[in-house]
Amino acid sequence: MSRTFFLGPAGERQWRRLMDSYELERHRGVVIALSSDRRVLSECRRRLEELAPRLLRTIPERRVVETIQEYAAADPDTRSLPVIWIEAEGEKLAIEELTAAWQAALAPLNIARERLGDRGPVFLVLAGPLTLLKILAERTPDLWSVANPVVQLGETLEAETRTTAAGVAASGSP
């Protein structure tokens, strides 16, 4: 049983979608995880780290596609997909700042979207505040149109002991 932070009922349901998506993906998953509270995203990332054999956290930089492919190629035989978590640094970024932070990565990600799993299976999480969705929809409509699910995790983060969905899954319950 895993005891950890609680994301609230709605947040936990959204986390469950993300987790289910990860568990059903066999080749290349691209999901969008949204919360204006970085600690919520951090908790979500920590849980994914427990599920995945490997997780790489990186910022959206120009070489992001190469980073993804190199990381995926490192151990392509693994049964569970490695996770790459892409999130810009900085607290409460305005949309202009967030756009600037993602700018270099958007075009390469958009163009390479069909090749991301070519060198090994990979599960990609594009994480950030709600405004990231608008940036992705405008600047990378092709990537956005295949990135699914869009997981809106909310802002609740309670430090109470409670069984998380990851813990439930690990114990074998549905």
Added chain:
Amino acid sequence: MESKLLNLLAEWHGNCNPDGPAVIGEGGRPEWYVPLDAWRDPQSGETISLRGRPPLVPRMVGSIEFCSHQPARRSAQLLAGFRGTGKTTELGRVADELRQQGDFAVLRFSAEQYHHMSDALTTEELVLVLAAGIGEAARDLGAPVLKTKSIWQRIADFLFQEVQTQEVKVRWGPMELKGLLKGGEDFRVDLHRLLGNKPDRLMNFLHDLVREVAGFVAPGQLVVLVDGLEKYYATTSRIGAAYEKVADVFSHSAELLRLPSCHVVYTVPPYLAFVNPGISDRYEGSIHILPSVRVHGSPPQRTPHGPGLRALEEILARRLDLDRLFGEQRKTCVAELAAASGGHVRDLFHLMREVLLLAKGRFPPGLNEVREAVNLQANARDFLFRESCDLLQKIAGGGTLHALSREELGALANAMDQYLVLCYWNGRPWLDVHPLVAERLGPFAAEAQKR
């Protein structure tokens, strides 16, 4: 959940990946292909087009064949393709069909390979993109002259030897050109200074290259399919202006873009087909539009269209066992998913994948899970439609789109790009708000008015 069922759900989830294996070409899954333009309805036994027009591929191929017997042996067509409506698949079928005939050599490339696409291409940039795409594809085809001298060297020589002046010097070599073309604003300005007042030389450079490649493939005829010209990655405030520039380039540069000794197809933004329908006169008389599958009639009645709904069911049935998944509720569940997709096949797959996520917790899923999946997918668009609310309401009410203001044109372009608005065709093209947005539009607008 037992691992056998989990693996089955995972397999179906993969089969419904909208960016997964293509249905045609190498490594494709032809058994998944459903001919939406000539679909046989099992209920009526009739073969019908669910996109309201004669099948696209025979129309495009037929036009090329017809023009191939004319003295000029050239043609130019425009294909307005919405993302996710199968444009790339259909272009691939055009290429396959022409290649199989043995009379045509088909070159195919995407503008995205050569340009950043964050703004409309200028005429000068478009010429370089076309030259680069044709040159590299022709080299792969084995054209001797392009094997010994790369297309980039050739472009550099053209700029250096034929275009530069004392006032405007060429500062780039062939190795830098590709990166610069993808790079952005400074190169665009320099290029315009070099070439902006030399349209004849620009045209001659491109047309000479095309004639050379056409000579290489003779006695076969050359076909060039240029994909990706409908995709621009601009902000909401700039996308309308970008599309206006695209319209200008295609309107004013038709002579340049109608390549000699060659049949060419350009993809263009669907927006163009609605805002500048007259442009088709310069390109064999029509813009081919690849609309969504008609699942209902036009607004405000939106009468469900049975054949469209059944065809979408067949698309899903080719990829997963619907009886195993839904059991006795198959018909109602799939009909609800198909209606919610608005006939946009990519969204149909997203909806089904959402159902499969829910099925992991509750198997078999039923109508409740289907409705939950629809709701979850609709949530992702909530944040996007608000800025276009007024325009969307106008469309949802069946209102006319004539005399839109400049701001509304930008909003329309944006709404089309983000699938807030879908296009259909029966007798004429018409637009409707995506069902995933439509239900939330009214309450949001009412709430906004109160504020």
